[in-house]
Amino acid sequence: MRGAAFWAVVWLLLFGSVPDAAKAALLRGRVADIDGKPVAGAKLFVYDTANVRRPATFISPPSAGDGTVAITVPPGTYWVVARLKKDESYGPLMPGEKHSGEPAVMDLTAEAELAQEFTVADIRDMGRKRQAIAAELVRLTGRVLDSGGKPVANAYVFASAMKEGSQIPDYISAWTGADGSYTLMIPAGQRYYVGGSTRFPSPAWRASTEVMTPVGKTDVALDVGLALE
Structure with missing residues (x-):
C-alpha cells in the first residue's frame, strides 16, 4: 500500500x-x-x-x-x-x-x-512615413475638452493636413494627463486640422479645429475639442 x-x-x-x-x-x-x-x-x-x-x-x-x-x-x-x-x-x-x-x-x-x-x-512619427521632418517645429500645448468644457484624460490629439479621413493622421500626441493636458509638435508655416480623440483615431475621424502654425514662434496654446469619431 x-x-x-x-x-x-x-x-x-x-x-x-x-x-x-x-x-x-x-x-x-x-x-x-x-x-x-x-x-x-x-x-x-x-x-x-x-x-x-x-x-x-x-x-x-x-x-x-x-x-x-x-x-x-x-x-x-x-x-x-x-x-x-x-x-x-x-x-x-x-x-x-x-x-x-x-x-x-x-x-x-x-x-x-x-x-x-x-x-x-x-507616437511622434506616426503617419510620417513619407514626410520629411520639418526644420522648424511648433509646440502645441493645451487641454482636450469635452462638449461641457471638462478636461478629458487618456485622449490623443492629432493634426492632419486634411479635415477628415480614414487614414492615420499626420501627427499624434501621447495620451493626455488627468487634467486633459497634451503636447504635440508639428511643422511651422502650415495649415493643419486638429482634433482630440478618446481612441486611436481610426477607422474614421474628423478634426474639430483649424490652425495655421506661425513661423518664428515656437509655442502655441490651443485647447482642443473631441473630434467626430
Whole structure:
C-alpha cells in the first residue's frame, strides 16, 4: 500500500496538471515597424475586455529578433496590442515608445491557436512615413475638452493636413494627463486640422479645429475639442 500511495503521488505531480494545460490556447504574433521590418523587444499586452487603458490581463515575453512572439492564455476572447515600451506599465505612451493602435480582437474560445500581425510606430512619427521632418517645429500645448468644457484624460490629439479621413493622421500626441493636458509638435508655416480623440483615431475621424502654425514662434496654446469619431 505504501508503494502504491507513493506512485499515486508521483502520477499526480507529473500528470495532474495535464487536463488544465490542454485547455490553454496559444496566441502568436509578429511585430513589425511601419517599413515592415521586424521589431525585437516588443510585448503583447493582452486584455480580457475592450478597456486597454488599465493593467493588462497578460503580458507576453519580448519579441525575438525576427519580430515573433507567443503567449499561452486560457481560452477566451481577448483584445491585444503590441507595445515597445521602456517598462511594463500600461500607459500613458511616451515619446520614443511604439504601439500598434487600436487593439486586435482575437477569439480563442474555439481556436487552440491564432496568429496576428502587429505594426508599431513611434507616437511622434506616426503617419510620417513619407514626410520629411520639418526644420522648424511648433509646440502645441493645451487641454482636450469635452462638449461641457471638462478636461478629458487618456485622449490623443492629432493634426492632419486634411479635415477628415480614414487614414492615420499626420501627427499624434501621447495620451493626455488627468487634467486633459497634451503636447504635440508639428511643422511651422502650415495649415493643419486638429482634433482630440478618446481612441486611436481610426477607422474614421474628423478634426474639430483649424490652425495655421506661425513661423518664428515656437509655442502655441490651443485647447482642443473631441473630434467626430
